[in-house]
Amino acid sequence: MSKGEATKAAILRQAVTVASVNGLEGLSIGRLAELTGLSKSGLFGHFGSKEALQRAVLEAVVEDFRVKVILPALGEASGIDRLERLFTGWIEWAAADDKTGGCPLLAAAFELDDQPGDLRDYLAEQERAWFDCIARIAAKAVAQNQLRGDLDTAQFAFEFHAIGLGFNFAYRLLDDRKAADRAATAFRRLVASAAA
Amino acid sequence: MSKGEATKAAILRQAVTVASVNGLEGLSIGRLAELTGLSKSGLFGHFGSKEALQRAVLEAVVEDFRVKVILPALGEASGIDRLERLFTGWIEWAAADDKTGGCPLLAAAFELDDQPGDLRDYLAEQERAWFDCIARIAAKAVAQNQLRGDLDTAQFAFEFHAIGLGFNFAYRLLDDRKAADRAATAFRRLVASAAA
Numbered sequence: 001m002s003k004g005e006a007t008k009a010a011i012l013r014q015a016v017t018v019a020s021v022n023g024l025e026g027l028s029i030g031r032l033a034e035l036t037g038l039s040k041s042g043l044f045g046h047f048g049s050k051e052a053l054q055r056a057v058l059e060a061v062v063e064d065f066r067v068k069v070i071l072p073a074l075g076e077a078s079g080i081d082r083l084e085r086l087f088t089g090w091i092e093w094a095a096a097d098d099k100t101g102g103c104p105l106l107a108a109a110f111e112l113d114d115q116p117g118d119l120r121d122y123l124a125e126q127e128r129a130w131f132d133c134i135a136r137i138a139a140k141a142v143a144q145n146q147l148r149g150d151l152d153t154a155q156f157a158f159e160f161h162a163i164g165l166g167f168n169f170a171y172r173l174l175d176d177r178k179a180a181d182r183a184a185t186a187f188r189r190l191v192a193s194a195a196a
Numbered sequence: 197m198s199k200g201e202a203t204k205a206a207i208l209r210q211a212v213t214v215a216s217v218n219g220l221e222g223l224s225i226g227r228l229a230e231l232t233g234l235s236k237s238g239l240f241g242h243f244g245s246k247e248a249l250q251r252a253v254l255e256a257v258v259e260d261f262r263v264k265v266i267l268p269a270l271g272e273a274s275g276i277d278r279l280e281r282l283f284t285g286w287i288e289w290a291a292a293d294d295k296t297g298g299c300p301l302l303a304a305a306f307e308l309d310d311q312p313g314d315l316r317d318y319l320a321e322q323e324r325a326w327f328d329c330i331a332r333i334a335a336k337a338v339a340q341n342q343l344r345g346d347l348d349t350a351q352f353a354f355e356f357h358a359i360g361l362g363f364n365f366a367y368r369l370l371d372d373r374k375a376a377d378r379a380a381t382a383f384r385r386l387v388a389s390a391a392a
Contacts, residue, residue, distance in 0.1 A: 021310045025221060101310030110306040113368035114217045114297030124369050131370075158362055158378040159385075165365060166358025172309035173320050174327075182354040189355075193385060 008046050011036055015057045021101030023111050024054045024119070054119055061104045062126050069093050070133060079141045080191060083160075086137060087187050090164050091180055095171060102172040106165065131157045138194070148196045159190050204242050207232055211253050217297030219307050220250045220315070250315055257300045258322050265289050266329060275337045276387060279356075282333060283383050286360050287376055291367060298368040302361070327353045334390070344392045355386050 001009070014035055019027045029050055033040045047053040073086035094103045101107065109127065112120040134157035141147040147156075163186045170179035197205070210231055215223045225246055229236045243249040269282035290299045297303065305323065308316040330353035337343040343352075363379035366372040 023219065023221065023307060025219065102306070107306045109365060109369045110298070110303045111219060113365075120369075124371070127365075128370060152381075154374075155378055155381055158366060159359070159382050161365070162358045162362025162382065163355075165361035166354055169305060169309075169323075169357070169361060170354060173305045173316075174324060175320070178350075182351055185348075185351055186355050186358065189389060193389065 011038070011043065011046060012056060012060050015053060016060055016104060017098075017100055019054070019057045019061075019101075020099050020104045020107065024057070024104075024108050025111065027054055027057065029053065051119060055122065057104065058108060058119070058123060058126070065093065065105070065130075073137070078137070079144045079146045080195075082137050083134075083141060083191065084187075086134065087160065087164075088184075091167055091183055094164070094168055095180065103168055106168055131161060134160050142196075145196050147191075147194045151194050156190070156194055160187070163187055163190065207234070207239065207242060208252060208256050211249060212256055212300060213294075213296055215250070215253045215297075216295055216300045216303065220253065220300075220304050221307065223250055223253065225249065247315060251318065253300065254304060254315070254319060254322070261289065261301070261326075269333070274333070275340045275342045276391075278333050279330075279337060279387065280383075282330065283356065283360075284380075287363055287379055290360070290364055291376065299364055302364055327357060330356050338392075341392050343387075343390045347390050352386070352390055356383070359383055359386065 011032065015027060015032055018031060018035065027050070029040055029043045029047070032038075032053070033043055036043070043053075047056060069086065069089040072089055073082050076082045076085040093099075094106075105123070105126070108119075108123055112123055131154070135153040138147060138151065138153040138156045138160075142149060142151050142153065163183050166186070167179050167183035170176040170182065176182070207228065211223060211228055214227060214231065223246070225236055225239045225243070228234075228249070229239055232239070239249075243252060265282065265285040268285055269278050272278045272281040289295075290302075301319065301322070304315075304319055308319055327350070331349040334343060334347065334349040334352045334356075338345060338347050338349065359379050359382045362382070363375050366375035366378065372378070
């Protein structure tokens with residue numbers, strides 16, 4: 001990594017934290033300049049615009065999610081074990097200490113859902129890919145006869161994802177200490193109802 | 197309603213729409229002055245501060261939710277019928293045309309979850325009351341032997357709520373036309389697994 005790249009990566013980490021707490025809209029070049037001690041013009045040199053910075057933040061979080069949630073699940077034996085790893089990995093990732101303000105993708109989803117534009121399109125595309133990833137891993141479990149043959153894997157993905165949303169909500173807004181247990185119970189019920 | 201109250205109510209309706217699209221943070225007195233054609237000082241006269249305006253918006257949405265979702269469900273026979281009415285009412289309310297930008301309470305939940313203060317406390321309290329309302333209606337169905345005696349009603353409320361979150365996400369961000377069907381399927385599965 002060149003010095004320029006290292007600087008950019010350090011700025012991005014800071015930007016992800018800001019977005020996690022204040023949302024993408026709260027992510028201004030001016031604010032970031034204050035936090036990093038860099039000049040506004042220097043930051044513009046790295047990112048070009050507020051929207052480019054917001055996009056870079058989303059891309060960084062998506063990549064972090066891929067590395068910390070999806071890849072470890074793909075390292076697990078396919079079938080129900082892999083689904084479980086995917087679910088547990090997601091919950092752990094969402095609750096991790098580096099996400100002061102919760103999952104920046106979820107915050108962005110509720111922030112951008114009604115704001116047409118490239119940023120919303122990018123996020124929706126990534127989220128659809130996430131649903132597809134869940135459905136594909138479920139389909140593999142169907143192919144291995146661990147889940148039943150007539151399982152609607154898109155419905156499974158919808159419910160898997162809903163439980164994760166429920167966890168984030170209860171954990172972050174309601175400070176519910178049982179949130180992870182509740183999510184795990186709901187996930188076990190989902191898998192049991194889909195079992196072959 | 198006095199003329200002053202009618203004006204305040206009209207401003208609030210506009211403010212709820214702004215909050216629904218741009219979030220509570222996007223809800224400034226200046227912005228609202230532009231949209232309503234009223235003076236900033238006039239708006240300050242009605243609300244006093246940005247935070248008071250944000251609080252008034254949350255209170256207005258909570259009241260709308262009570263009138264359009266909770267009261268109709270309480271008008272239904274208690275038990276599973278009432279749970280179903282509560283669920284369907286929620287989905288219909290969340291998808292209603294007057295919510296250009298989706299449910300303002302959910303948007304606020306993901307916006308405020310990491311911003312300590314009175315506004316967050318108020319919202320968390322309202323959301324806890326909503327979970328309790330679901331759990332109480334489920335408990336009534338248990339008492340009537342429609343749901344099983346050992347049902348964990350708080351877990352039931354967590355899952356009920358998670359499905360609603362999943363609906364909002366799929367409907368608003370992913371433009372999923374099947375979102376309401378998926379949510380209804382998930383809800384039926386939840387009730388079936390809890391049935392006596």
